Amino acid sequence: MNLHEQLGALEMGVDQLIQAVVAPPADNTPETPAETVAPQASADHVAPESHADGVAAETAVVEQAPSAVVEEPAEPVPPTLEINRPGQNEITMTIGGQTVALRPDQIGKLIEELSNARASMTPEPPPGIPPGWRFVSTKNPVMAVQKQSNGDRLLVMRHTGHGWVPFTFSPDMVIQLYMMLTQSK
Numbered sequence: 625m626n627l628h629e630q631l632g633a634l635e636m637g638v639d640q641l642i643q644a645v646v647a648p649p650a651d652n653t654p655e656t657p658a659e660t661v662a663p664q665a666s667a668d669h670v671a672p673e674s675h676a677d678g679v680a681a682e683t684a685v686v687e688q689a690p691s692a693v694v695e696e697p698a699e700p701v702p703p704t705l706e707i708n709r710p711g712q713n714e715i716t717m718t719i720g721g722q723t724v725a726l727r728p729d730q731i732g733k734l735i736e737e738l739s740n741a742r743a744s745m746t747p748e749p750p751p752g753i754p755p756g757w758r759f760v761s762t763k764n765p766v767m768a769v770q771k772q773s774n775g776d777r778l779l780v781m782r783h784t785g786h787g788w789v790p791f792t793f794s795p796d797m798v799i800q801l802y803m804m805l806t807q808s809k
C-alpha cells in the first residue's frame with residue numbers, strides 16, 4: 625500500500641469515525657429477507673481474488689443463516705480507535721476495522737493536521753498541567769526567533785515528538801518569560 629492509499633484509508637477511517645459520532649448510523653438491514661437469499665458458499669470456502677497489481681488476495685464468503693433474527697442494540701456502538709506500535713519507526717491505527725500503518729513522516733503530518741484542528745476547538749486544553757500527564761521533554765531544542773511588525777516575538781522551537789512548535793509573545797510576556805527563566809530558586 626503506497627503513501628496515498630494509506631492516507632486515503634486513514635482519511636476514510638477518520639471520516640467514518642466523525643460520521644459515527646456526529647450522524648446517526650445508517651440502517652444496515654438488508655432489503656431482501658434472509659429467507660430469499662441463496663447461500664453462495666460455505667463459511668470454509670475461500671475464493672482467490674486478483675488485484676490490478678497481480679497480487680492474489682483471499683476472500684472468505686460466509687453463508688447467511690436463513691432463520692437468523694438480527695436484534696438491533698439499544699445504543700449504536702461507534703467505531704473504536706486503536707493505536708499500536710509494531711516497530712520503532714511505525715505505528716498502526718485501526719478505526720472501525722480499517723488498519724493503516726504510518727511511518728515517521730506520515731505521523732508528523734498527522735500530528736500537524738490534528739494540532740491545527742485542535743487549536744480551533746473548544747474547550748481549550750486545561751490552563752494548568754493535569755495530574756498524571758505524560759510527556760516527552762526536548763532538552764536544548766533548536767529555536768528560531770522573529771520580530772513581528774507589531775512588536776511581538778515569534779519563537780519557534782523544535783520538539784522531538786511534535787516537530788516545530790510556534791509561540792507568539794507580546795513584549796510584556798517576553799519580559800515575564802525572561803524573568804521566569806533567570807530567577808533562581
